[in-house]
Amino acid sequence: MRTKRSGWLLGVVVVVAVLVVLAPLLILNPDRAQSAAALQLALGLKRWSPAVLALAVLSAGLLARRLRRIWGWGLAGLVVVVTVLGSFNVFEWMFAPVDRLEFAIAADLTTADPEDMLLCVKLGGESRAYPVRMMAYHHIVNDVVGGVPIVATY
Amino acid sequence: MEGRVLRFRLAGINNQNFLMRDEETGSYWQQITGQAIAGPLKGKQLPLVHWDELSFGVWRDENPRGKMLQPVGEYAGRYAAKDWDKKMGKRASVVDTAATQVAPRELVVGVKIDGASRAYRYEKLVGGKLVMDRVGGQPIVLVVGLDGRSVRAFEAKLPGKGDAAEFYRKEELGGGIMMDSVSGAEWSFAGCALGGEYQGKCLAPVRLVKDYWFDWWSYNKESSIR
Numbered sequence: 001m002r003t004k005r006s007g008w009l010l011g012v013v014v015v016v017a018v019l020v021v022l023a024p025l026l027i028l029n030p031d032r033a034q035s036a037a038a039l040q041l042a043l044g045l046k047r048w049s050p051a052v053l054a055l056a057v058l059s060a061g062l063l064a065r066r067l068r069r070i071w072g073w074g075l076a077g078l079v080v081v082v083t084v085l086g087s088f089n090v091f092e093w094m095f096a097p098v099d100r101l102e103f104a105i106a107a108d109l110t111t112a113d114p115e116d117m118l119l120c121v122k123l124g125g126e127s128r129a130y131p132v133r134m135m136a137y138h139h140i141v142n143d144v145v146g147g148v149p150i151v152a153t154y
Numbered sequence: 155m156e157g158r159v160l161r162f163r164l165a166g167i168n169n170q171n172f173l174m175r176d177e178e179t180g181s182y183w184q185q186i187t188g189q190a191i192a193g194p195l196k197g198k199q200l201p202l203v204h205w206d207e208l209s210f211g212v213w214r215d216e217n218p219r220g221k222m223l224q225p226v227g228e229y230a231g232r233y234a235a236k237d238w239d240k241k242m243g244k245r246a247s248v249v250d251t252a253a254t255q256v257a258p259r260e261l262v263v264g265v266k267i268d269g270a271s272r273a274y275r276y277e278k279l280v281g282g283k284l285v286m287d288r289v290g291g292q293p294i295v296l297v298v299g300l301d302g303r304s305v306r307a308f309e310a311k312l313p314g315k316g317d318a319a320e321f322y323r324k325e326e327l328g329g330g331i332m333m334d335s336v337s338g339a340e341w342s343f344a345g346c347a348l349g350g351e352y353q354g355k356c357l358a359p360v361r362l363v364k365d366y367w368f369d370w371w372s373y374n375k376e377s378s379i380r
Contacts, residue, residue, distance in 0.1 A: 028166040028173075033248040039168055043182050043192040046166070091164045091172075096229055103221035106214040113236075114211030117303065118222065121205045127220030129213050133234040134225060139185075140174055141223065142161045149159045150203055153174065153185045 003067060010063040010075050017056040017079045020049045021086035053083040098138045103128070123148045130154075155198060169249050171369050186365070186373055207364050208304040216344055249368040256379055258368035263305055264377065265362050267292045271377035273370050278380075279305060284323040284332060286310060287380075293318035294360050297332055299343045300325065305364065308345045308357035312336060 027034060027042035034042075056079050064076035106129070118129040124146020135141070135154035142151050158178055165175035165182060172185045181193030188200035206213075213220065225233065235241075239261075247258035262273035268290035279285060280303070285296045293310035312319050312334060320335035330340025330348045339350035345357040363370065371377055 024166070028168075030167045030170060031246075031248065034168050040192060042166070043173075046182075047180060047193060089163065089165070091166060095164055096226075096232075097163060098223075098226055100226075102224045102226075104224050105218075106210075106220045106222055107218040109210075109214070109222060112210050112214075112222075114209060114214070115301070115303065116210045116236075118208055118210055118213050119205055120208050120213050120217075120220075121203055122217075123203065127213075127217040129208075129210075129217075129220055129222040131210075131223060131225075132207070133236075133238065134223060136234040136238060137229065137232050138226075139164050139172055140162050148203075151160075151162045151174070151200075152205075153162075153172075 003069075006063050006066045007069075007072070010060060010067065010072060013056050013059050013063065014075050014079055014082075017053060017060075017082045017086075020045050020052050020056075021082050024049075025090060049086055053079075053086055057083055095137055095139050098141050101141065101143060119152055119154060121145055121150065121152070123150070155195060155200065160200075169372055170247060171372065184373075186363075186369060202361065204359055204361055206304070206306060208299070209301045212299050212301050212304045212343065243366075247366070247368045249372055251368050251371055254367070254371060254379070256367045256371075258366065260367045261364065262367050262370055262379065263296065263307075263362050263364050264370040264374065265289050265294065265296075265307055265360060266374060266377075267294070267360065271370075271374035273367065273374075273377050273379040275379065276305075276364065284321065285380075286321060288318075292360075295321040295332070295357075296362070297321070297323070297343065300331065304343070305362065306343065306345065307360035307362045309360060311358070313347075313352055313355040313357065 024042040024046050027038045060076035060079040064072040117132040119135060120129045126146035128145045130141055130152045140151060140153050160176040160178050162174040162176050166173035174183050174185060179194045181190045181195035183190050188202055190196050190198045243259045249258055251258045261276040263276055263279055264273045270290035272289045274296060280298050283298045287294055294307055295310040296305060296307045298305050310318050310321060321332045324333045331343045332341050337350050337352060339352050340348045342348055347353050347355055
C-alpha cells in the first residue's frame with residue numbers, strides 16, 4: 001500500500017515537472033497566437049519553475065528512496081533531466097545574446113553598405129547605431145550611451 | 155527602474171512580439187511597449203528613448219564620429235540577409251487583421267500622441283516623401299530622407315512658436331529637404347533650420363515606430379491608417 005502510494009506520488013511529481021517545463025514552450029510558440037490567460041499561465045509557470053522543480057527533484061529522490069525500486073530511481077532521474085533541460089533558455093538557444101559589444105566609428109566604415117538600416121540613438125552627446133540585420137537576430141542589446149543605460153530591442 | 159539598472163534577456167514571445175526578462179527582478183516585459191506584464195515590476199513602464207531608424211549613409215553623414223555596433227564573428231552567419239524584410243513580409247501572422255482590411259504584414263510607420271494613434275503605409279509614405287497631418291490635436295510632419303528609406307517625424311511648429319506651420323518637400327536647394335510656409339527657411343532631414351531667423355534651431359522630434367501593421371494594431375486597436 002505504502003509502495004503503491006509512493007509510486008503514484010512519484011508519477012504525479014514526474015507529470016508536474018514535465019508540465020512545468022513543457023507548457024510554457026508549447027504556449028510561447030511563435031507560430032501560434034497567445035491569449036492573455038495562456039500568456040499569464042506560461043509566464044507564471046516560468047517564474048515559479050525553479051522552485052517547483054527544486055521541490056520536484058527533492059520529492060522524487062525521497063519517494064524513490066522509499067520505493068526502493070529501480071524504476072523509482074529511473075523516474076527520479078527523469079525529473080532531474082527535466083529540471084536540467086528546464087534551466088535552459090530556449091529563446092537564447094535560438095537567438096544568442098550579445099554579451100560583448102564592439103563598436104567602430106562611422107567615418108572609418110568605408111566599406112559598409114550605405115543602404116543598411118540602423119537603429120540610432122543619441123544621448124548625452126553620444127551617437128550610437130545598431131544594425132537592424134544584427135538586431136533581427138540578437139533582438140536585444142544592453143548598452144550604456146552617454147552615461148545612460150539603455151536596452152536596444154528589435 | 156526605481157533607481158536600479160536592469161539588464162534584459164530574451165525570454166519568450168507574445169503574438170509574434172517578443173518578451174524580455176530582466177535579470178534583477180525576473181519580471182517579463184513586452185518589447186513593443188516597454189511595459190512589464192508579469193513579475194514584481196508588473197505594470198511598470200520603461201522610459202522610452204527617442205530613436206531613429208536610418209540608413210547607414212544618412213546616419214554616417216549626420217554622425218561621422220558616431221559608433222556602430224560590429225558583428226559578433228561567431229554569429230555573423232546567422233544575421234539577416236539583405237532582403238530579409240521581403241521574406242519576413244510573406245510570413246504568416248498569428249494576429250487576424252481581417253477586420254481592419256489591412257494585410258497583417260503591411261509595413262507601416264506608427265505615431266501615437268496624447269492617446270491618439272495613426273499609422274502611415276510605409277510604401278505610400280516613401281513615395282510621397284512628405285506628409286502633413288494632425289494626430290491627437292498635434293500638427294506633425296513626416297518626411298522621408300534623400301535615401302528614400304529613412305523616415306522622421308516632427309511637430310509641425312516653428313521653434314518657440316505655438317502655431318502650426320506648413321512644410322513642403324524641397325530638394326536640390328541648399329542641402330535642405332523641406333521648407334516651411336511661414337519663414338521660408340530650409341530644414342534639414344534632422345529637422346534643423348539651415349538659414350534664416352531659425353538657423354541652428356530644430357523642430358521637436360516625434361517618436362515613430364516602423365512596424366508590421368499586425369504588431370502596431372495589436373497594441374493600438376484604435377489606430378487609424380492612411
